[in-house]
Every structure is written in C-alpha cells, then in structure tokens.
Amino acid sequence: MNNPDASDERGDPAVVLEDGVAKTNDPVSSAVARPGATTRRHEPGEPPRMQMPEKLYEKRKAVHNKRIDGPFRRFKWFVMFVTLAIYYGTPWIRWDRGPFAPDQAVLVDLANRRFYMFGIEIWPHEFYFVAGLLIMAGIGLFLVTSAVGRAWCGYACPQTVWTDLFQHIDRFVDGDRNARARLDKAPWGPKKIARRGFKWSIYLAISLATGGAWILYFADAPTLFGDFFNGQAAPVAYITVGILTLTTFTLGGFMREQVCIYMCPWPRIQTAMLDEKSLIVTYKDWRGEPRGSLKKSLKDPEHFGDCIDCNQCVAVCPTGIDIRDGPQIGCITCALCIDACDRVMKDIGRPRGLIDYATLEACREEAKGHPAQPAWKALLRPRTIVYFGVWAGIGAGLLFALGTRSHTDLTVSPDRNPPFMLMSDGSIRNSYTLKLRNMESRPREMEVVIEGLPGARMWTDTLNARDATPSLTFNVPADQIRTVRAYVVAPSDTISSEFTFRLTSLDEQRETDRVETRFDAPAGRS
Amino acid sequence: MANKRIDAPTGTETVGHEWDGIEELNTPLPRWWLWTFYLTIIFAIVYVVLYPAWPMVDKATAGVLGWSSRGELAEEMRVADQAQQGFREQLAQIPIERLPANSDLMARAVAGGRAAFQVNCSQCHGSGGGGDQKLGYPNLNDDAWLWGGDLKAIEYTITHGVRWAGDDQTRQSQMPPFEGAFDNAQLNAVVDHVLSLSGKAQPNAAGAQTFADNCAACHGPNGGGGREFGAARLNDAIWLRGSDRADLKRQILNPRMGAMPAWGQRLDPVTIKMLATYVHSLGGGEDFVEVAKDPEVKVDEQP
Numbered sequence: 001m002n003n004p005d006a007s008d009e010r011g012d013p014a015v016v017l018e019d020g021v022a023k024t025n026d027p028v029s030s031a032v033a034r035p036g037a038t039t040r041r042h043e044p045g046e047p048p049r050m051q052m053p054e055k056l057y058e059k060r061k062a063v064h065n066k067r068i069d070g071p072f073r074r075f076k077w078f079v080m081f082v083t084l085a086i087y088y089g090t091p092w093i094r095w096d097r098g099p100f101a102p103d104q105a106v107l108v109d110l111a112n113r114r115f116y117m118f119g120i121e122i123w124p125h126e127f128y129f130v131a132g133l134l135i136m137a138g139i140g141l142f143l144v145t146s147a148v149g150r151a152w153c154g155y156a157c158p159q160t161v162w163t164d165l166f167q168h169i170d171r172f173v174d175g176d177r178n179a180r181a182r183l184d185k186a187p188w189g190p191k192k193i194a195r196r197g198f199k200w201s202i203y204l205a206i207s208l209a210t211g212g213a214w215i216l217y218f219a220d221a222p223t224l225f226g227d228f229f230n231g232q233a234a235p236v237a238y239i240t241v242g243i244l245t246l247t248t249f250t251l252g253g254f255m256r257e258q259v260c261i262y263m264c265p266w267p268r269i270q271t272a273m274l275d276e277k278s279l280i281v282t283y284k285d286w287r288g289e290p291r292g293s294l295k296k297s298l299k300d301p302e303h304f305g306d307c308i309d310c311n312q313c314v315a316v317c318p319t320g321i322d323i324r325d326g327p328q329i330g331c332i333t334c335a336l337c338i339d340a341c342d343r344v345m346k347d348i349g350r351p352r353g354l355i356d357y358a359t360l361e362a363c364r365e366e367a368k369g370h371p372a373q374p375a376w377k378a379l380l381r382p383r384t385i386v387y388f389g390v391w392a393g394i395g396a397g398l399l400f401a402l403g404t405r406s407h408t409d410l411t412v413s414p415d416r417n418p419p420f421m422l423m424s425d426g427s428i429r430n431s432y433t434l435k436l437r438n439m440e441s442r443p444r445e446m447e448v449v450i451e452g453l454p455g456a457r458m459w460t461d462t463l464n465a466r467d468a469t470p471s472l473t474f475n476v477p478a479d480q481i482r483t484v485r486a487y488v489v490a491p492s493d494t495i496s497s498e499f500t501f502r503l504t505s506l507d508e509q510r511e512t513d514r515v516e517t518r519f520d521a522p523a524g525r526s
Numbered sequence: 527m528a529n530k531r532i533d534a535p536t537g538t539e540t541v542g543h544e545w546d547g548i549e550e551l552n553t554p555l556p557r558w559w560l561w562t563f564y565l566t567i568i569f570a571i572v573y574v575v576l577y578p579a580w581p582m583v584d585k586a587t588a589g590v591l592g593w594s595s596r597g598e599l600a601e602e603m604r605v606a607d608q609a610q611q612g613f614r615e616q617l618a619q620i621p622i623e624r625l626p627a628n629s630d631l632m633a634r635a636v637a638g639g640r641a642a643f644q645v646n647c648s649q650c651h652g653s654g655g656g657g658d659q660k661l662g663y664p665n666l667n668d669d670a671w672l673w674g675g676d677l678k679a680i681e682y683t684i685t686h687g688v689r690w691a692g693d694d695q696t697r698q699s700q701m702p703p704f705e706g707a708f709d710n711a712q713l714n715a716v717v718d719h720v721l722s723l724s725g726k727a728q729p730n731a732a733g734a735q736t737f738a739d740n741c742a743a744c745h746g747p748n749g750g751g752g753r754e755f756g757a758a759r760l761n762d763a764i765w766l767r768g769s770d771r772a773d774l775k776r777q778i779l780n781p782r783m784g785a786m787p788a789w790g791q792r793l794d795p796v797t798i799k800m801l802a803t804y805v806h807s808l809g810g811g812e813d814f815v816e817v818a819k820d821p822e823v824k825v826d827e828q829p
Contacts (some may be wrong), residue, residue, distance in 0.1 A: 124702060418656030421809070424670045424762035428725075431667070461636070461807045462629065465669065487809040492763070 006338030009304035065321035071340025091216035100478030101441035162252035313337035342369035407439035426492035453499035639804025669810035687788030
C-alpha cells in the first residue's frame with residue numbers, strides 16, 4: 001500500500017525500475033536504508049520479480065572509529081567513568097546495620113529473601129516497590145526520549161559504555177582508525193597473532209571483571225571475592241560469571257553496534273516515541289548541501305554548502321553510520337560527529353553546528369531562515385512536563401509508602417482440623433498459628449492481645465495451659481518471622497464469633513497490627 | 527530421477543519434482559543445525575552405553591555406569607538419613623522426661639512426630655488428631671487422658687498399645703457388660719447419676735447407690751476415673767462415645783472398648799519418642815508429676 005512514488009529515486013543506480021515501481025536490488029541494512037525502504041513491498045498486483053536480491057544477509061563491516069576530542073567526547077568519558085565506577089564499586093560500599101544484618105550497602109540476598117539498598121530493606125512481600133521502580137524506569141524512558149531523544153543509547157547504556165571501553169582498548173593496542181583498518185587487512189602472521197592475542201586477553205580480563213562484579217551484588221562482596229578465587233564459591237557463581245564473561249566478550253568485543261541495530265528492542269521503541277519536537281543529532285542539510293571539497297567551494301562559494309565532505313563525522317562514529325543520511329536506527333546520538341564537525345568548521349572558519357542537537361521542527365524553522373532556537377527550549381513542552389509529573393508522582397508515592405510502612409506484621413491462620421476442641425471442664429479451645437514479623441534488624445519484644453472475646457485466655461505449645469493469659473509477650477528475633485502455636489480457650493457458653501488478635505511492638509515505635517479471625521464453637525450453640 | 531535443475535535466481539538445486547508449476551528448492555540444512563543433529567546422535571550412542579536404555583524382557587539393559595533411578599533414590603534417602611543421624615542419636619540418648627528442657631531438640635522432635643503421625647496415626651485419630659466420637663477414637667487435642675497425658679505415659683501407650691494381644695505389657699482393662707444386671711429403673715437411675723456428675727442431670731440417690739456398688743471401684747467414687755486401668759473420667763465434659771442417655775445406656779450394658787496396636791513392634795523407639803512429643807504438643811499435654819532427679823541418668827535405646 002505504501003509504494004512511494006518512484007520519481008525521487010530516479011538516477012540511483014542501486015534501484016531498478018519495474019513497471020514504473022522502483023525497487024532496490026542492493027542488500028538493504030536498516031543502518032543505511034532510506035526511511036521508505038522498510039515499508040516498500042511487493043504488491044499482489046505486480047508481476048513477479050525477475051531478479052531476487054542476491055543476499056538478504058549483510059556482512060558486518062568493521063567500524064574503526066577515529067579518535068576525537070570535544071565537549072561531547074569529554075562528557076562521554078565522564079559518564080563512562082561514573083557508570084563503570086558505580087558498577088564495579090557499589091558492592092564494596094559498606095553500610096552499618098548492626099549485628100543482625102549484613103553490612104553491604106547494596107545486596108540482593110536471594111538465599112534469605114532480603115533486598116538491601118543503603119537504609120532501605122525490602123522483604124519479598126514488598127516487591128511492589130521493585131515493581132514501582134520498574135514502572136518509573138518505563139516512564140523515565142518516555143520522559144528521557146521525549147526530552148533528549150536517545151540519550152540513554154548514546155551515553156549510559158551498558159552496551160554503549162562497554163563498546164566505548166573496548167574501542168579504546170582497540171586504539172590503545174592497534175593504533176587509530178587507519179592502523180586498525182590496515183591490521184584487519186594484513187595477513188595472519190606472528191605479529192598479528194601476538195597483537196590480536198594481547199588485545200583479546202585484555203577483552204577477556206575486562207569481561208571477567210564485568211561478570212565477576214555482577215555476582216558481588218548477591219553475596220557479601222569481600223567473602224565471595226575470596227571464595228571465588230579459592231574455588232569455594234557456589235557453582236551458580238561460577239556459571240553466572242562464565243555466562244556474563246562470555247556475553248561481555250562477544251557483545252562488547254565483537255558484536256558492538258550490531259547489538260544496537262539488530263538485537264536491541266530499545267532503539268525501535270525509542271524511534272517510535274520520537275517526534276518532530278524531540279532532540280536528536282541531526283545534520284542540517286539545508287546548510288551543508290550540496291557538499292563539495294574545500295577547494296571547490298572556495299572557487300564557487302555560491303554553489304556549495306558548508307559541508308566540505310571531509311567524512312570526519314563518519315570516521316568518528318562508533319556505529320559506523322553517516323549522519324548526513326538523516327535520522328536512522330544506527331544513530332545512538334552520542335554526538336561525537338558534532339565534536340568532529342565543529343572542529344572542522346572551526347578550522348575552516350565557518351560557524352559551528354552543521355551537525356548539532358536539534359529538533360526536526362527547529363530544523364524546519366531554521367531552514368526557512370528563522371533564528372536558531374537554543375536546544376534547551378526543546379526540553380520544556382507539555383509532553384515532557386506531563387511525563388515528568390507522572391514520573392515524579394510515582395517516585396514521591398513510593399518514597400511516601402517507604403517512609404510510612406510498618407516494620408511489624410501479624411498473620412493468623414486458624415486450625416481447621418479440628419475446628420474447635422472441648423476441654424474437660426467444658427470450655428472451648430481453638431488453635432491458631434500466629435506469625436509475628438519483625439522487620440527491624442534488632443530483636444524486639446512483641447505483645448499479642450486477644451480483643452473481643454470475653455473470658456478468653458491463651459497459651460502456646462511451650463507454655464503450660466495453667467499459665468494461660470489474655471495477653472502474651474514474645475521475643476521476635478531480628479529481621480525474622482517467629483511462628484507461634486497459640487491455643488485460645490474461652491468459657492463454655494461462648495458462641496462462634498469474630499475476634500481480634502492485636503500485636504504491639506514493645507519499644508518506642510509501638511507499631512501495631514490487628515488481625516480479625518474466627519473463634520469456632522460447637523454447632524447448635526452459635 | 528526427475529529434473530533436478532538449478533534454479534537461476536537463487537542458484538540452488540531443486541528437489542526435482544514439480545506440481546502445477548510449483549517447484550521446491552533443495553536448500554541444504556544450515557550447518558549449525560546439521561552439526562547439532564550429529565551431536566545428538568553421538569550423545570545417544572554414548573547414553574546407550576552408559577545408562578539403562580534398551581528395554582529387554584524383564585528389565586532394561588544396565589549400562590556401564592550401573593545407574594538406576596531406584597539406586598539414586600536409595601542413595602538420596604541414605605544421605606537424608608545420615609543428615610538425621612546426629613539428631614536421632616541425641617534423641618535416643620535423652621530420656622523423654624528431660625526433652626522439654628531442650629527446646630531445640632523438642633521442636634525438631636515435634637516436627638518429626640508430625641510427619642510420623644500423618645503416616646501411622648491419622649488413619650484412626652484423624653490428621654489433626656481430632657479422633658472420632660462415633661467410632662470411639664480418642665481426641666488427642668484435649669486434656670482428657672484415659673491412660674495419662676504426660677510425655678512418658680503417652681510414649682508407653684504408643685509403644686505397648688491398648689488391649690493389644692501381641693504385647694504382654696499393653697494397657698489392659700476390661701469393663702464388664704451389665705446386660706441383665708440392672709432392671710430398667712436401676713439403669714435410668716445410674717444414668718441420671720452419671721450425668722449429674724458433670725451437671726447434666728439432677729442427682730439421683732438410687733443411682734448413686736448403684737454407682738457406688740458397681741462402678742466406683744474403677745471410675746472412682748466421684749466419677750474421677752482411674753488411669754491405672756484406663757477407666758474414663760465421668761465428671762468432665764468430654765465423652766468418648768457420646769453423652770446422650772442412649773449412648774450411656776449402651777455403653778453400660780454392652781461396653782465397647784477400643785484397641786490400639788503396640789507400635790513398639792513396628793516403629794523404632796526414636797520415632798515413638800517423636801510421636802509422643804507431637805501428641806503432647808497438641809495442646810492437652812500434661813506435666814510430669816515428678817521430674818527425674820538425676821540428670822546424669824541416660825537411657826540406652828537403639829536409634
């Protein structure tokens with residue numbers, strides 16, 4: 001349904017014309033395709049194609065990005081150091097929680113089903129906090145994308161950070177762009193083997209550190225670190241490290257931009273959420289085109305635009321695309337091409353910003369001759385403000401829930417078999433299993449009181465029936481649930497009715513919880 | 527056979543058949559798929575050699591590793607038993623009357639007893655120990671005990687059973703049938719008296735006399751029961767076989783008496799100990815009248 005008019009394709013040698021409809025016979029990669037390519041298809045009414053595309057598979061072309069320096073490159077360095085420091089360093093941060101809880105600041109304790117994050121401790125039944133964080137992450141995606149486009153892809157995504165790291169290793173070992181391309185083409189010999197071996201062992205070391213750091217989040221880091229090298233750690237630790245080492249090694253060392261273009265759903269989702277008001281990295285074609293070399297454009301300044309076709313923007317690109325083809329899935333908006341182009345523009349004395357962060361709308365205005373709009377103005381618009389409001393509202397709600405949650409809880413399950421017991425003096429006994437939850441990391445005294453059942457007294461399986469009282473005090477160990485069998489006895493004239501167990505922590509917090517449950521009496525008396 | 531031509535656009539050979547102009551390309555399997563397939567064949571051969579595989583007449587071929595699922599289960603059970611060994615030995619060493627002082631061991635014994643109870647006892651006493659009034663299986667949750675409700679008495683009852691012919695130390699007692707001994711008035715009077723003991727009827731002087739003459743020897747002058755011969759307590763609210771007049775009359779004229787197997791013949795002493803602690807923990811357990819004085823005394827029992 002969406003076969004575009006062929007007129008704009010005329011003259012392109014890669015396009016064959018069949019019955020007035022243009023089709024390409026070139027292998028098409030989404031990284032280089034024109035926007036219409038993905039939607040062009042064979043219509044039922046068309047005669048069969050006489051020529052099949054030779055290959056649907058595009059072989060990866062190695063990306064040897066050139067070294068560049070500039071404000072965005074420095075920002076990328078900064079983000080890389082911060083994110084790597086957070087990833088590798090966090091498990092080693094200590095956080096004192098007293099003698100009854102681990103002292104690791106961030107710890108996902110799967111064995112004991114606790115999640116610690118600095119001052120916050122989450123139990124499995126409070127998993128909605130994690131769900132809330134995930135919802136915030138989802139809306140955060142909307143917010144960031146509508147405000148600054150694919151900033152996550154460009155700077156903070158682990159795939160980007162590790163790819164960047166590995167590309168620096170490439171440069172460190174093999175030299176810059178041209179040297180690396182030369183080495184790629186060179187035949188295998190002792191020298192190349194030595195170089196590749198050295199480089200790949202650095203890859204492997206980084207990958208091992210990456211996989212190794214992951215498991216430290218799940219156990220006491222210093223202990224596990226020691227155990228890991230002594231062969232004392234659990235098999236699951238070695239398996240996890242093995243898998244993550246392998247994925248880091250292949251995804252970061254070899255697949256790189258292929259992950260972004262072919263594997264990752266995020267760019268597709270983000271692309272769908274971008275609109276003409278989103279900040280993207282874009283080439284201002286009305287200013288640059290038609291391109292021509294510096295020499296040509298100096299001779300004929302009227303005819304040529306600002307772009308001198310120096311290809312620096314392509315050379316520095318970590319995903320190997322040409323930004324001048326327009327917005328595309330391969331562009332992670334890392335803005336290194338802006339650095340490269342600004343430097344060239346400065347050298348040849350033309351204004352910066354031929355490639356720049358801009359919205360498509362601003363580009364259109366600018367092309368018409370209106371003054372350029374500062375980029376930050378794109379941030380403040382209803383869509384981003386609404387997203388921010390929702391995002392912040394959920395965050396505030398979570399914080400509120402976290403601040404006001406109770407660290408004390410009681411659950412009661414009555415025995416159903418037998419539902420009630422007659423005692424020899426005629427009184428009626430019911431049995432209950434009480435679970436007293438102490439979420440503080442210190443032992444606490446808790447009092448359980450029966451309310452709403454006149455004359456009722458209780459004892460436990462460790463207490464004698466003679467010592468039955470209407471209220472009992474238990475010592476609940478730190479950060480644990482204590483299970484208690486409670487036998488509640490009521491006078492013989494008691495009828496089946498609802499009553500309440502009330503739990504009170506006997507400390508300055510005096511947190512309480514009430515649970516209504518049922519007291520069963522013999523049939524005919526209720 | 528057929529016309530295996532090379533398909534021009536793809537450069538692939540066709541399978542050689544043609545159906546109404548439709549041809550099929552004989553595209554080779556992907557290499558990775560093929561290798562996976564070969565690997566599964568190799569795996570199967572290795573598996574057949576190592577593990578039981580071919581079904582024969584009565585059993586499968588054994589395989590050189592000698593593995594069997596039964597053997598694996600036996601091994602797992604052995605490991606589980608071994609893990610329990612320390613606990614069972616401890617439990618065998620400690621006299622049952624000193625168990626409540628060791629709350630950790632007690633808790634484990636109760637948990638073990640709960641499992642053993644479901645396997646061995648729940649058929650009659652019910653999974654919650656609630657018993658059955660129609661069939662006369664005693665309720666183990668309450669505080670009425672025919673033969674005593676402290677740990678030692680419960681352990682003895684479980685070990686030797688009740689009225690169990692195969693055990694000469696079994697709990698033995700016999701209530702004589704009073705069929706023909708009382709006339710109707712006497713029977714009504716004694717039923718009145720028994721019910722009056724727990725406040726369910728008006729006192730009856732004639733009945734009291736009959737009771738004193740015939741029943742008090744075992745059930746006690748006030749109907750307090752007698753544990754040495756398992757005579758039921760008659761002045762409480764708990765009736766093993768019902769508290770209607772008809773129930774009482776039937777029980778007097780032609781008493782039914784329950785029996786329980788001597789579990790000492792079928793279960794090991796440690797399991798019986800665990801069962802006793804579990805039954806005791808159901809809420810009606812009694813304290814010992816006297817606690818053993820000498821803590822050094824150890825009973826010698828095989829685990």
